[in-house]
Amino acid sequence: xxxxxxxxxxxxxxxxxxxxxxxxxxxxxxxxxxxxxxxxxxxxxxxxxxxxxxxxxxxxxxxxxxxxxxxxxxxxxxxxxxxxxxxxxxxxxxxxxxxxxxxxxxxxxxxxxxxxxxxxxxxxxxxxxxxxxxxxxxxxxxxxxxxxxxxxxxxxxxxxxxxxxxxxxxxxxxxxxxxxxxxxxxxxxxxxxxxxxxxxxxxxxxxxxxxxxxxxxxxxxxxxxxxxxxxxxxxxxxxxxxxxxxxxxxxxxxxxxxxxxxxxxxxxxxxxxxxxxxxxxxxxxxxxxxxxxxxxxxxxxxxxxxxxxxxxxxxxxxxxxxxxxxxxxxxxxxxxxxxxxxxxxxxxxxxxxxxxxxxxxxxxxxxxxxxxxxxxxxxxxxxxxxxxxxxxxxxxxxxxxxxxxxxxxxxxxxxxxxxxxxxxxxxxxxxxxxxxxxxxxxxxxxxxxxxxxxxxxxxxxxxxxxxxxxxxxxxxxxxxxxxx
Numbered sequence: 427x428x429x430x431x432x433x434x435x436x437x438x439x440x441x442x443x444x445x446x447x448x449x450x451x452x453x454x455x456x457x458x459x460x461x462x463x464x465x466x467x468x469x470x471x472x473x474x475x476x477x478x479x480x481x482x483x484x485x486x487x488x489x490x491x492x493x494x495x496x497x498x499x500x501x502x503x504x505x506x507x508x509x510x511x512x513x514x515x516x517x518x519x520x521x522x523x524x525x526x527x528x529x530x531x532x533x534x535x536x537x538x539x540x541x542x543x544x545x546x547x548x549x550x551x552x553x554x555x556x557x558x559x560x561x562x563x564x565x566x567x568x569x570x571x572x573x574x575x576x577x578x579x580x581x582x583x584x585x586x587x588x589x590x591x592x593x594x595x596x597x598x599x600x601x602x603x604x605x606x607x608x609x610x611x612x613x614x615x616x617x618x619x620x621x622x623x624x625x626x627x628x629x630x631x632x633x634x635x636x637x638x639x640x641x642x643x644x645x646x647x648x649x650x651x652x653x654x655x656x657x658x659x660x661x662x663x664x665x666x667x668x669x670x671x672x673x674x675x676x677x678x679x680x681x682x683x684x685x686x687x688x689x690x691x692x693x694x695x696x697x698x699x700x701x702x703x704x705x706x707x708x709x710x711x712x713x714x715x716x717x718x719x720x721x722x723x724x725x726x727x728x729x730x731x732x733x734x735x736x737x738x739x740x741x742x743x744x745x746x747x748x749x750x751x752x753x754x755x756x757x758x759x760x761x762x763x764x765x766x767x768x769x770x771x772x773x774x775x776x777x778x779x780x781x782x783x784x785x786x787x788x789x790x791x792x793x794x795x796x797x798x799x800x801x802x803x804x805x806x807x808x809x810x811x812x813x814x815x816x817x818x819x820x821x822x823x824x825x826x827x828x829x830x831x832x833x834x835x836x837x838x839x840x841x842x843x844x845x846x847x848x849x850x851x852x853x854x855x856x857x858x859x860x861x862x863x864x865x866x867x868x869x870x871x872x873x874x875x876x877x878x879x880x881x882x883x884x885x886x887x888x889x890x891x892x893x894x895x896x897x898x899x900x901x902x903x904x905x906x907x908x909x910x
Contacts, residue, residue: 457580457873458764461865464576465858472572472861473854475499480564480849483537483557486597487905489516492535496567496594503575504582505592512610513902514603516596519612520571522578523589527878529871530591530619530823531574531864532816533567534598543845547783551842558845561599562624562832565848565857569622569830572861577868586872591616595815597903602746602815605896606903608822616823617878618757618871621816622860624848625829626837628771630758630802632827633809635817636685637718638711639747639897643669643729647738649702659700663693665736666704672728673708683808684721685711707745713808715749722747745904747897749817752888753805757826757867757881762802764866770797771831771859777852781834784843790836795852797831812839821894824885828863832856 465472475495482491493509493516500520501507509518541558544550552558559565574592581590593612597603613619623631645666650659673686680686687709694701710725712718726742733740773781778794785792819825832855833839833847847853871878 455869455873457585457869458767458866460580461573461576461869462862464579465572465861465865468572468575469858472568472857476564476568476854476857477849479535479568480559483542483559485539485557486536486600487514487516487603487903489536489596492516492567493518493594493596496533496535496571500571500592503578505574505578511612512603512606514596514606514905516594517603517607518594520574520592520594521589523581526588527617527871527875528589528591528615529577529868530593530613530616531570531868532593532595532619532621532819533570534563534595535567536563536597536599538599538840541840541842541845543842545846545849547780547846548787549842558842559848560840560842560844562844562848562853563598565624565832565853565860566622567594569857569860570620570864572858573620573864573868576861576865577872580869586869588872590868598815601904601907602748602818603903604815604819605746605748605898608818609896609898613819613823618881619819619823619825620864620868621819621825622828622830622864623814624832624844624853624856626831626833626835627829628765628797628831628859629800629829630762630765630827631829632753632755632758632803632805633811634713634750634753634805635809635811636711636713636813637715637748637750637817638709638813639718639722640707640709640745641726642743642745643706643708644741644743645704645733645736645738646740647700647702647736650700652698652700656700660702660737661700662704662736662738663701665732665738665740666690666693666706668735669706669729669732672732673725676725676728680721681712681717683713683717683810686721686725711813713750713810744897744899746899748813748815749821750809751814751817751827752820752825752885754820754824754826754881754884754888755805756884757824758802760870760877761826761828761863761867764863764870765799767866768859768863770799771855773797773852773855780850781847781852784834784846785836788836788838788841788843793835795831796835818894818896821889821892824881826867826881828860830856830860830863
C-alpha cells in the first residue's frame with residue numbers, strides 16, 4: 427500500500443514556513459481564546475468526571491458506568507446522544523450542529539486488568555487484583571468531550587457552522603471496539619477526526635505505531651489419569667507447550683520490527699489429569715499491515731504442527747486486528763502551531779516531587795516532568811511502540827493525533843505509576859491541556875475549508891489504491907467472550 431506522502435511537493439509553503447498556515451500565527455484567533463476559556467470554566471467538572479471514571483476502573487466492553495457518565499454529561503451539555511451503537515452497549519455517539527464540515531473526536535475510557543493503584547507515588551494497590559487506568563483512559567474520553575463541548579458552544583452561538591461529533595469508543599485495550607464502529611458505518615460521513623492519548627511528553631503524534639492481529643488457539647485431546655494410565659491420554663497441554671516452543675524458535679527468523687506475544691489462558695486444571703483442553707491467546711505485530719500478514723499466517727500454521735506432534739485436534743479463531751496509523755502531517759502541522767501557541771504545561775514543586783518519587787520507585791532517572799514543546803518530528807518509516815485501533819479510523823477518515831503529558835518522563839506505561847499520576851493533578855493538567863489543543867485545532871478545521879481540503883488530499887495520496895478492510899470476524903462484537 428502507498429503510505430509515503432510527498433506533502434512538501436504538494437504544499438510548497440511548508441518549505442518556507444514549516445507550516446502552510448504559519449502566516450496566521452501573528453494574528454490571534456478570538457475563537458481560540460473562547461475555547462480555552464470554555465475548558466477552563468468546565469475544568470472542575472471535567473476533573474470530577476475523570477476521577478469518577480478512574481474509580482470505576484472498568485475493563486473492555488464492561489465500561490457501563492464510565493460510558494454512562496460521559497454520555498449523560500454530553501446530554502446535559504445539549505448533545506444529541508445515541509447509545510449502544512455498533513451492537514456494543516458501551517459505545518455511543520454524541521453530536522451537535524448540522525451540515526458540513528463534520529469534525530469527529532475520539533474518546534476512550536476502558537481500564538486494564540490488575541493495575542489498581544492508590545494516588546501515591548509508590549506501588550500501593552487500591553483494590554487487590556482489580557483493574558486500573560494504566561493507559562490514562564479516564565482522562566482520554568473526558569478531555570475529548572471537553573474539547574467537543576467548547577466547539578459546541580461556538581456552534582450554538584452561531585460563531586462556527588457545521589457538526590461536531592464525539593465518539594465514545596470502548597474496549598481499546600483488548601478487543602478494539604472502533605473496528606465494529608467502523609463496520610457499522612459510523613465514520614463514513616466525517617471530514618476529519620481528532621484524537622489524543624495520555625503520554626509522558628506533549629507533541630503532535632506523527633508516528634505510525636504497529637499493526638497487530640490477535641487470535642486464539644485451542645487444542646483438544648483426551649483426558650486420562652496422569653499416573654495410572656497416561657498412555658490413554660492425549661495431552662492438549664503438550665500441544666500448547668510445543669506450540670510456544672515453536673513460536674520462540676521462530677523469533678530468530680523474523681524482522682526486528684516484528685513482535686510476538688502470547689498469554690496462556692488454560693493449560694489444564696490439576697496435576698494428576700492429562701489435560702484434554704488448552705487455550706492460548708496469541709498476538710503478532712509489525713510496523714505495517716503488509717509486514718504483519720506473512721508472520722501472522724506462519725504463526726497460525728505452527729498450531730497444526732504442534733497438534734500433529736501431540737496427536738490432538740486444534741482450532742484457530744480470529745479475535746481482531748488493527749492497522750498501523752496513517753499519519754496526516756498536514757493536520758499535524760496545524761496542531762503543532764496550536765501547541766506552540768499554548769506553550770508547555772507548568773508544574774508545581776509538589777508535582778515535581780511526586781514525579782521524581784515515581785521515577786525513583788520505577789528505577790528511572792529522577793528528572794521530574796520535562797515540559798517543552800519540541801518541533802514536529804519526522805515520521806519514521808518503521809515506527810515502534812504500541813498499537814491502537816485509531817489506526818483503523820485513520821484508514822477511513824483523515825486523523826490528527828496529539829500526545830499530552832499525564833505522567834512523568836520514563837514512567838513504564840500500562841503500569842501502576844500511570845494509574846497514580848492519572849488520578850491526581852499531573853493527569854488533570856494534561857487532560858485540560860489536551861482539551862484546549864484539540865479544540866483550538868478544531869477551530870482551524872471549522873474556519874478554514876482549504877485546510878480541510880489539503881488534509882483530505884494528503885489522506886487520499888497516502889492511502890493510494892489500498893482498500894481498507896477491518897481484521898474482525900463475522901458476527902457481533904465479542905461482548906461476552908471467554909477471553910475476558
